[in-house]
Structure formats: structure tokens, C-alpha cells
Amino acid sequence: MAGAKIDGRMIAQSVKDRVKKAVDELKGQGINPCLATVLVGDNPASATYVRNKHKACDEVGIITRDHTLGAGITQAELNEIIDGLNSDRSVHGILVQLPLPNQLDEFVTTSRISPLKDVDGLTPYNAGLLAMKKAVLVACTPSGVMEIFDYHGIKLEGKRVVLINRSNLVGKPLYHLLLEKDATVLTCHSRTKDLTELCKIADIIITAVGDRSKFTLTPDMIKDGAIVIDVAISRHMDKLVGDADYDKIIQKASFVTPVPGGVGPMTVAMLLKNTITAASMSSQIG
Ligand code: GUN
Numbered sequence: 001m002a003g004a005k006i007d008g009r010m011i012a013q014s015v016k017d018r019v020k021k022a023v024d025e026l027k028g029q030g031i032n033p034c035l036a037t038v039l040v041g042d043n044p045a046s047a048t049y050v051r052n053k054h055k056a057c058d059e060v061g062i063i064t065r066d067h068t069l070g071a072g073i074t075q076a077e078l079n080e081i082i083d084g085l086n087s088d089r090s091v092h093g094i095l096v097q098l099p100l101p102n103q104l105d106e107f108v109t110t111s112r113i114s115p116l117k118d119v120d121g122l123t124p125y126n127a128g129l130l131a132m133k134k135a136v137l138v139a140c141t142p143s144g145v146m147e148i149f150d151y152h153g154i155k156l157e158g159k160r161v162v163l164i165n166r167s168n169l170v171g172k173p174l175y176h177l178l179l180e181k182d183a184t185v186l187t188c189h190s191r192t193k194d195l196t197e198l199c200k201i202a203d204i205i206i207t208a209v210g211d212r213s214k215f216t217l218t219p220d221m222i223k224d225g226a227i228v229i230d231v232a233i234s235r236h237m238d239k240l241v242g243d244a245d246y247d248k249i250i251q252k253a254s255f256v257t258p259v260p261g262g263v264g265p266m267t268v269a270m271l272l273k274n275t276i277t278a279a280s281m282s283s284q285i286g
Contacts, residue, residue, distance in 0.1 A: 003225075003253040011151045012144075012265035019272045020060040026279055027061070033279035034063040035093040035119065035271070036085045040078065040104065041071035046097045053095070056268045062275055065091060071101050078104060079112050086114040092279040093119035095271065098169070116281055119274040122168060130176045136281070137274050142173040144266025145206060145229055146181075152255065154204075154227065156181035162199055163187045164215070164243070165208035170231055174206060190214075196221045203227065207243040212236040217244040225254045231263045 026033055035057055039050045054064045067081060078096075085094045094117045096109055110118075115125035121139040129135045149156060161178050165171035166189045178185045183204075188195055199205055199221040208231035209215040222228065228249055230242035242259030250256045257263050 003250050004255050005250065006148055006152065006229075006255050006257045006262055008144075008148070008257060008262040008265045011148060012269035014151070015147060015266075015269035015273060016056070016060055019062075019269070019276055022276045022280075023061040026276065026283075029283060031092075031279055031283050032063055032090070033061075033093075033275055034065065034091050035095065035275045036065040036067065036088075036091045038067045038069065038078075038081065038085075038094070038096040040069045040073055040097070041101045043099070046099070050097050053268055053271060056272055057275070060272055062272060073101075073104070075104055075108060078109060082109070082112045086112075086117065089282070091117065092282050093117055093271075093275040095119055117278055119271055119278055120169070121173060121274070127168065127173070130173055133176075133180055135176075137277060138177065138270075139169055139173040140270040140274065141170050141208075141231060141263060141267045142177055143273075144263055144270045145174060145231070146177050147266060147270065148229065148257070148263070149181075154255070156183040156204075159183045159203040160201055161185045161204045161206065162202035163206050164195070164199075164217075165189070165206070165231065167208070170208045204229065206231060208232050209243050210234045212241060212243070215243055217249065219245070219248045219252045222249065222252060224252055226252070227255045228253045228257070229263065230257050230259050233259055233264060 023033055037050050057064045085091050094113045100106055110122040113123055115123045118126050118137050121137045126137050130138055161183045163171050163174055166187050171187055175185050175187050200223055204227040206229040207217050210232040228244050230244045232243040240260050246258055
């Protein structure tokens, strides 16, 4: 029997409905939640992502500030913009869209953001809190994946999870979130040996490679009834695709996220949720 498609758009909408209520409550207390985005250069995919984030903010009543900067900006100039947003009390969340042009250092840039406004959960402080089970602001894609498990009542305790990604934005935060739920987590990457054999023993595979010329997850690599969460998005033969060969994988898996319409909308919804969390923290700090 074919597995079930996970409808990320629908789950994201349920998160947005909750966020909208929280926005209204905050506005009742005189707090106008505001997200500032920083987009550097002219990467068309990044520009689309930022546009989608602004649109989603509009839908739930979060104010946005748009900082679109030339590709040639220096690190010092970017730092100054971030410092300005850090000290601006009307801004609650700051998101610097990644990747950045080569002259800019991602670590230096994201570390500059105030941890209280770090809606990407990328600062060393917030990444450290996550590793110690004390996280408040968690990277949006990983928390979106956890929300999918929660929505579908998928229990993680004792499950074998194979993660195919080790980035700061996806693999590492997911590792901690899954471990907190008592899953057994194996983090794989480009140097992992015998990846197919490892995938075959997984109850859940979370894949985020994003390059079909390097990797495609096919049905022979998964066990019957496995859950496949496809975080990747790339263009392949003129179509937007994930890592998994969706039409074939769903014949063997129990649950699969499609691309598009799976994890992508969850990332945006969790950004809204983090912005609300940051806005409420600002009111507690005074
Ligand atoms: N680029 C791709 N995904 C993300 C994300 O979640 N946050 C930021 N800041 N940049 C990204």
C-alpha cells in the first residue's frame, strides 16, 4: 500500500493560525511584532525566499523591515547594519538570508546578531542552549520538521533516524532535537561510507543534500514503511525537486514530504513563531 503524503502547507497553516492569535494578543499589549530581513547580493533563490517570508509575515500581521544590500558590501558595513537592528527596540527578530557573498563570513555575521533577536537560532549562544536542552529560539527548518512529527503523532523514542546533512542550519540542530526526543540519531554526510546500508536500517530518513547530480534517495535504499522527510530543494530537469524520488518512494514509505509543499512552508511558519517568541521576550526584558 502506498504511503501518505505529508501536507506541509496545511500544517504550516495551522502554525500560522496560532501565530496570528499570538500577534493579536501582543498588539493588545502594545507590542507590534517586527521582523527585519537582510538580503545581500542578487541570488534569485534567496530573493524569492525573503519575499515569501515577508508575505507570510503580512498574512499574520507581523511588520517587516527589508534591508536589501549590494553584493559588494564589506563585513564592517554589514556589521554596522546588524548593530543598528540589534539596538532598535522596534525590531524583534533579525534574519540575514544565507548564503552570503564570498567576502562575508557567515559565522562573523550571524554571531553579530543579538541572541534575543536571533530568529534563525544560529548564534553560538542559541546553538549552545539547544545542545544543552535549554533552547528558546531554534533554527526554523529543524523545528518545522519536529512540528511535522508532532502533528502526525509520530513517536521518536527509540527510533533509528538517519540524517543526511551536517550543516549548522539543518543537520546539527536536528540532531539535538531528535536526541531530546530519545531517538537514535546517525548524522551522515558526503564522506559517509555505505550510506545505502545505513539508510536501509532507518525508521526515519531526513535528507537535505540538494544536488541530484550527487545524490538521489531511491526506494531500494529504504526499508518498507520508513518515514522520509525531504528537506532539499533544487532544480532538476526543469522541475523543483527534493532529494527523494517522490513518486517511487511513496510506494514503499509510510509517510513522505513532497517538494515543493513539504518542509519549505514549515520553515517559513516557524520563522513567524520565532518572531513572536522574540517579541514576547522583548516585553519581559522591558
Ligand atoms: N538560507 C536557506 N535557509 C535559510 C534559513 O533558514 N535561514 C537563513 N537565514 N538563510 C537560509
